[in-house]
Amino acid sequence: MRMGFRLVLDAEDGIEVVGEAGDGQVAIEQVAALAPDVVLMDVRMPRMNGIEATSALVEAAPDVRVLILTTFDLDEYAFAALRAGASGFLLKDARPAELAEAIRTVAAGDAVVAPRVTRRMLELFADRLPDGQVDTPEDPRLAALTAREREVLVAIAEGLSNAEIASRLYLSEATVKTHVAHVLDKLGVRDRVQAVVVAFQTGLVAP
Structure with missing residues (x-):
């Protein structure tokens, strides 16, 4: 192989x-x-x-x-x-x-x-997370996010592309990319995959 x-x-x-x-x-x-x-x-x-x-x-x-x-x-x-x-x-x-x-x-x-695949995996395995813990919605990792950034994070966890997020929130795609970058930075994660994991861990999005 x-x-x-x-x-x-x-x-x-x-x-x-x-x-x-x-x-x-x-x-x-x-x-x-x-x-x-x-x-x-x-x-x-x-x-x-x-x-x-x-x-x-x-x-x-x-x-x-x-x-x-x-x-x-x-x-x-x-x-x-x-x-x-x-x-x-x-x-x-x-x-x-x-x-x-x-x-x-x-x-x-x-x-x-793909975000949709990530979300499907989380839905399937959320009840079998390795540490057995799911954080509360008041998780401090979310505290630094603005209301708009939370909306963007929810949309990412729902599997929307940048173009789809732009359409939903009536923003330009460039603005969405900026918001996504801020979300990743504030959450301390490296990419959209890790952001989706955080969204489910914190209870912002539920399977």
């Missing part, structure tokens, strides 16, 4: 495979040594699984983006990896062009999980 990914990615302009790992522990060691921009992370691996490795990587190397690879699109473990700090997930049978585009998107600081 890794050889196949390497062959595909090495053929892409602007993408270089700098290392490989057979388990999560080796992945952490490789990231420390090689400082890649993006890590393609499997979920089920020996010694240390992808969830544990993702959590450790996000903490130790916050500039490294993690893209989870999974065999099916609503993998509970992939969902847990998103909560651990991954920037998205991708099916293992994705076409080469999709794989390359996903890597470029994540490297640019965005997420590759």
